[in-house]
Amino acid sequence: MKKIEICLSPELIHLHDLKGKIVVVVDIFRATSTMVTGLANAVQSITPVAGLETCRAMKKEGYIIAGERNGQTAEGFELGNSPLSYLKKAYEGKKIAVTTTNGTLAIELSKKDADEVILGAFLNLQATADYLVQKNKDVVIHCAGWKGMFNLEDSLYAGALVKRLAGHFTFDCDGAIAMKSLFEQHQNNLQGFLNQASHAKRLQNHNIEADIDFCLTMDKYDLVGKLQGEALIKVNPQKETT
Amino acid sequence: MKKIEICLSPELIHLHDLKGKIVVVVDIFRATSTMVTGLANAVQSITPVAGLETCRAMKKEGYIIAGERNGQTAEGFELGNSPLSYLKKAYEGKKIAVTTTNGTLAIELSKKDADEVILGAFLNLQATADYLVQKNKDVVIHCAGWKGMFNLEDSLYAGALVKRLAGHFTFDCDGAIAMKSLFEQHQNNLQGFLNQASHAKRLQNHNIEADIDFCLTMDKYDLVGKLQGEALIKVNPQKETT
Numbered sequence: 347m348k349k350i351e352i353c354l355s356p357e358l359i360h361l362h363d364l365k366g367k368i369v370v371v372v373d374i375f376r377a378t379s380t381m382v383t384g385l386a387n388a389v390q391s392i393t394p395v396a397g398l399e400t401c402r403a404m405k406k407e408g409y410i411i412a413g414e415r416n417g418q419t420a421e422g423f424e425l426g427n428s429p430l431s432y433l434k435k436a437y438e439g440k441k442i443a444v445t446t447t448n449g450t451l452a453i454e455l456s457k458k459d460a461d462e463v464i465l466g467a468f469l470n471l472q473a474t475a476d477y478l479v480q481k482n483k484d485v486v487i488h489c490a491g492w493k494g495m496f497n498l499e500d501s502l503y504a505g506a507l508v509k510r511l512a513g514h515f516t517f518d519c520d521g522a523i524a525m526k527s528l529f530e531q532h533q534n535n536l537q538g539f540l541n542q543a544s545h546a547k548r549l550q551n552h553n554i555e556a557d558i559d560f561c562l563t564m565d566k567y568d569l570v571g572k573l574q575g576e577a578l579i580k581v582n583p584q585k586e587t588t
Numbered sequence: 589m590k591k592i593e594i595c596l597s598p599e600l601i602h603l604h605d606l607k608g609k610i611v612v613v614v615d616i617f618r619a620t621s622t623m624v625t626g627l628a629n630a631v632q633s634i635t636p637v638a639g640l641e642t643c644r645a646m647k648k649e650g651y652i653i654a655g656e657r658n659g660q661t662a663e664g665f666e667l668g669n670s671p672l673s674y675l676k677k678a679y680e681g682k683k684i685a686v687t688t689t690n691g692t693l694a695i696e697l698s699k700k701d702a703d704e705v706i707l708g709a710f711l712n713l714q715a716t717a718d719y720l721v722q723k724n725k726d727v728v729i730h731c732a733g734w735k736g737m738f739n740l741e742d743s744l745y746a747g748a749l750v751k752r753l754a755g756h757f758t759f760d761c762d763g764a765i766a767m768k769s770l771f772e773q774h775q776n777n778l779q780g781f782l783n784q785a786s787h788a789k790r791l792q793n794h795n796i797e798a799d800i801d802f803c804l805t806m807d808k809y810d811l812v813g814k815l816q817g818e819a820l821i822k823v824n825p826q827k828e829t830t
Binding site (some may be wrong): 352357358406423492493494495496497498501518519520521523524528531532539543544555567570 | 594596597599600603734735736737738740743760761762763766770771773774782783784785786
């Protein structure tokens with residue numbers, strides 16, 4: 347059986363050998379949830395870029411630019427980081443360039459060595475689990491964290507994915523054991539548990555209650571978001587052949 | 589109220605500002621449990637050193653040398669890393685020099701900036717909690733981890749200490765929220781939960797079942813182990829004045 351590992355922060359990713367593995371990058375509030383929502387709402391592609399300036403420059407190349415810093419839409423950007431902006435196919439067919447605080451970094455650090463990088467979100471949890479079972483490669487769940495530190499919501503997602511994959515994969519990793527157990531304990535009241543999250547984080551997330559509700563919705567979308575070259579695109583797990 | 593933070597790995601300690609704070613270093617299997625046991629059994633002091641060779645050289649200076657690599661007593665060393673070796677005051681009055689895989693590193697990385705470095709172990713959990721309440725400074729619980737990664741038993745200890753300190757301290761840290769919850773879920777069967785720990789770690793811990801039982805004993809000793817200069821010494825929390 348193939349293995350699952352959890353990496354709890356981008357600051358720890360160098361401890362994991364990513365070669366031959368699929369890396370699931372997760373930044374629940376809100377980068378990867380927003381990317382999955384965009385792809386489910388027919389955007390053509392989403393290109394994550396590291397800096398605000400690089401992202402801004404892509405506007406001239408026909409990209410819709412999306413960016414936030416500390417939870418706010420960055421100056422001169424059309425979009426911030428709310429998944430709700432993409433609903434009703436608002437950006438159908440468009441190419442999006444996006445920069446976010448934690449999520450972009452985690453993607454960047456994963457793509458060099460991994461076989462594949464895909465997006466993790468509660469919104470497409472089962473589709474992602476099905477895809478990983480079908481691919482049958484070792485998996486690393488890479489939590490984007492919060493400024494390099496352990497992050498509650500990303501870690502709970504990691505636990506949820508381990509739970510869905512148990513039986514198909516082994517998990518020989520203390521992080522996976524801990525986060526699966528933590529998710530099982532709180533799965534019926536994720537929002538209540540997350541309300542305890544750190545004060546600094548809650549301040550950052552002020553006025554995004556609707557986004558948070560949305561990002562905690564399970565299995566709304568039946569697609570996988572996959573990095574191809576520099577851009578994330580939609581993959582339908584049932585149709586892709588290995 | 590003063591704050592508690594958890595640092596889940598020495599690889600993340602640079603994200604924490606340790607100035608003015610007390611750092612509780614924890615390596616449950618077995619470095620810090622063994623050190624607490626030694627201090628409770630009347631050793632004079634325990635000096636943690638980074639390398640095997642440095643430690644070996646201290647024999648000539650009159651130290652009893654203790655060292656393990658990958659769970660085994662290192663060649664030419666009198667002691668390995670078993671807490672049981674120190675029982676019945678077997679090394680009463682002796683100065684011990686010790687090197688271990690993860691614990692020594694965590695102490696080394698903590699001592700530069702912290703106000704104080706003390707030892708964390710289930711064996712003296714309440715004494716340590718009482719000491720921290722008495723001192724009334726911000727606290728960072730520094731988990732030694734396993735080869736830089738998240739470690740189940742050290743994290744559970746961190747959760748246990750947060751639980752004992754709740755009401756006296758605030759914890760504005762996702763790691764603290766998560767580990768307190770995980771400890772609460774498994775506090776009545778720590779050993780059963782820890783039996784799920786990673787296969788590689790279990791192999792490393794082979795033939796140390798008696799040590800593991802001992803290290804999971806709660807509140808056996810009423811003392812605090814504190815770094816003073818280069819050596820860990822025993823402090824009686826009731827008698828020290830601030």
